[in-house]
Amino acid sequence: MKRLAIDGGERAVPAGSVRPWPPIDQTDRDAVLSVFDQKIVCGSGAPQCVGLQNDWAQYIGRKYCLATNSGTAALHMALAAAGVGPGDEVIVPAYTFLASASCVLHANAIPIFVDIDARTYNMDPARIEEKITERTKAIIPVHLHGLPADLDEIQATAAKHNLVVIEDACQAHGAEYKGQKVGSFGEFSAFSLNSSKNLCGGEGGFFMTDDERFLTRGEMLRMFGDEVDDETKLRVYNASILGFMYRTQELPAAFARSQLKRLDANNALRQENARFLDSLLAEFPWVTTPFVPPDRTHVYWMYVVRFDPQKAGVNLSPREFRIALEKALHMEGIATGQWQTMPVPAQDLFQTKMGYGTKGCPWTCHFYGRDVTYRGSDYPVASQLCEDYTVIAGIHPPNGRGLMEMYAEAIRKVFNNLDVVAKHKDDKIVAHYSGSMFMAA
Ligand SMILES: Cc1ncc(COP(=O)(O)O)c(C=O)c1O
The missing domain is CATH 3.40.640.10 (Type I PLP-dependent aspartate aminotransferase-like (Major domain))
Structure with missing residues (x-):
């Protein structure tokens, strides 16, 4: 097994492999x-x-x-x-x-x-x-x-x-x-x-x-x-x-x-990439891939996975485990990291209830006449998701099978070496995917 990039090895996904969205012709x-x-x-x-x-x-x-x-x-x-x-x-x-x-x-x-x-x-x-x-x-x-x-x-x-x-x-x-x-x-x-x-x-x-x-x-x-x-x-x-x-x-x-x-063709490629990752990740029973009920289709604006440390036999909290995996995947060259980090009602705007002006509008509006309290912990399912999910970004066109195969190599390297991943859990690495992936600054 090759050495992990986070442990000094060569990255599985060379720089420049993830091409930006959208393809422009x-x-x-x-x-x-x-x-x-x-x-x-x-x-x-x-x-x-x-x-x-x-x-x-x-x-x-x-x-x-x-x-x-x-x-x-x-x-x-x-x-x-x-x-x-x-x-x-x-x-x-x-x-x-x-x-x-x-x-x-x-x-x-x-x-x-x-x-x-x-x-x-x-x-x-x-x-x-x-x-x-x-x-x-x-x-x-x-x-x-x-x-x-x-x-x-x-x-x-x-x-x-x-x-x-x-x-x-x-x-x-x-x-x-x-x-x-x-x-x-x-x-x-x-x-x-x-x-x-x-x-x-x-x-x-x-x-x-x-x-x-x-x-x-x-x-x-x-x-x-x-x-x-x-x-x-x-x-x-x-x-x-x-x-x-x-x-x-x-x-x-x-x-x-x-x-x-080209929307339908682009969505079809996202779906193909998602199917590839679904079947690859099925090798790891501690990873949850996107669930698609049979009566609907998913167009994968984002491909989201979750990690369960207990099922993986790793003695870390879900949050620690997720962050450790993100770091190792990031170092391999996979565009990964979280999008939203907390339930919306946990955001400061809802904690301070200062919408606009200085008087707490619209919550203080006398037509409302009720007090509402927002606590992230009132939404346990959303809160749990924010602990253990990450986005595997880059499944958008023009990225296809070629990139997904590089991702597969990176994922297998990392997921089959959880002891090395855990060893580097406190390394100063911030896994992320930048806006430039979506042609934004
Ligand atoms: C679920 C959802 N609603 C609303 C919006 C707002 O769209 P826009 O950024 O075009 O204002 C976004 C954009 O990211 C979104 O993801």
Whole structure:
């Protein structure tokens, strides 16, 4: 057996082997450059923006789509269009990206967290009902890491309590639940086009709905709350509601439109890479690989694994074991490390409850009139996940079998030498994957 890189051996994955996401080809360059020839660079009715909205609506199988400048903007617009505001509560999973919950604060409402399912890491549908109060207005299921949430159960609970469902599909472009694309289930859905996402526009997002009234409201919310004249379609510069500046631009829209043509092929390669790692990691019964229920597909925005020191026979805590393994894998050249490090309600924002201003808004809003306490320990499943999970990054295209085989060599080297891994557990190494992997600074 070769010497581990952390122990002075040669790394299994040479520097430069992990190629960045997304692959960009001549068709992308041509698409972006063509924007300069069309001589329109922005606007809600601009050709690339409208074309992208139409292409995406058709891809998802949903009536209406508005392109936005981020996924966070799309979520905020959905809450505002649904009429969620002061005094309202919105149910959000305890483990997700902050924006799934901060959008609720932006709407002046209060996020109420639900723990996740231990196998899918998505919101546990069995725990939603106990969190519903007379204030609850909406549920935001997140299709985490690219795996659809339990939509049937969530929609049934929402229907029973007359709640709006806003799908946070920011990580799950093209994933299917019972043969239907996510983003087409709730009254609203939101996608992100951030550079790391399966569909990349640099930055950007989509607000989606099937309801024409919500579309009209969304259009106004995206553009300062401005009215547009019914006949001339011209802006009248008279805001009738409070809106935002959430429009996107032609350059990223043209880029995303071009990338969309390869979304399915790119997702297929992610799935192939994930299958390769699944079968490799099956050699190690102390490793948990992503669970995919048979009624849905996973598009692997992230490939997440968990380590169990007890099953591995290693006398370290789950956290120590995970960090030790991350260090050894990192030294072998695998892009690895954690993404979120704590349940969202454990973040300082929820501990201090200082949303905006200096008076604790929106929690102190007199329309709310209730005290809510956020404790990470109230979400034991999410908390446990944060102890023992890591991301094996780099499974995105154009990386394929070649890189996965190098990863396999690195993984076997490290996982078959746990005594060496444990010996280096306190080495000063910070395992991470940098933003530059996703063409971000
Ligand atoms: C689950 C989830 N929701 C919302 C967002 C926000 O998207 P954006 O960064 O485009 O605002 C993200 C982005 O990472 C996300 O992962």
